[in-house]
Amino acid sequence: MSVQADPPEQEEADLLFIVFEGSSPEDVSHARQLWSSLSLLPPLESRLVSADIHQRLPVSRPQRTAKSPRSRQRQEERRRYAAMGDQRKEILALLRRQRERRIQKELLSVAFKPKGKVGRENEGKEKEQMRRVL
Incomplete structure (x- = not known):
């Protein structure tokens, strides 16, 4: 494999950090590719949503606006x-x-x-008798 020229930033990083001391340049490039391809995920406790749990809002049903005139x-x-x-x-x-x-x-x-007069009952009887006579 051919060794590519490192950009200036990479050369500064190489000077500041010892990646693999005494390793071949090929091992160093493989290690860099490995570390650049990996990204550390935060622990599960820090996630807001767990990947194994379905957290989905219920789907709203369509509103029944079309009612028949009969109903x-x-x-x-x-x-x-x-x-x-x-x-x-x-x-x-x-x-x-x-x-x-x-x-x-x-x-x-x-x-x-006031109490009713007793005489009124007698008057009614008298009128009936007079009608019979006439």
Whole structure:
């Protein structure tokens, strides 16, 4: 093999560092190629993502924007019926409250109502008798 001329930076590095003292130039070039081809990886603990674990975000499903007109119509009907049901419940609750208030007022006023006259019953009987006669 032929020995190539080293660039000036390499010559300075050779002067500063003793790579293989007493080795042949061919061994030195092989060693340099080996060390330049290797790159030391950081330890597994320092990695953010481990190579043996799948860390992938779940794929989002396509949104269902295309709805048939029939299904939209059914949903709209359901909403309307639900609103009507809610309104009916509110009305019934209001009527129930009004009835309870009216009953309470009547119960309070029963004690103060004048008693019916006994004579009124007799008047009704007298009118019936007169009709029979005539």
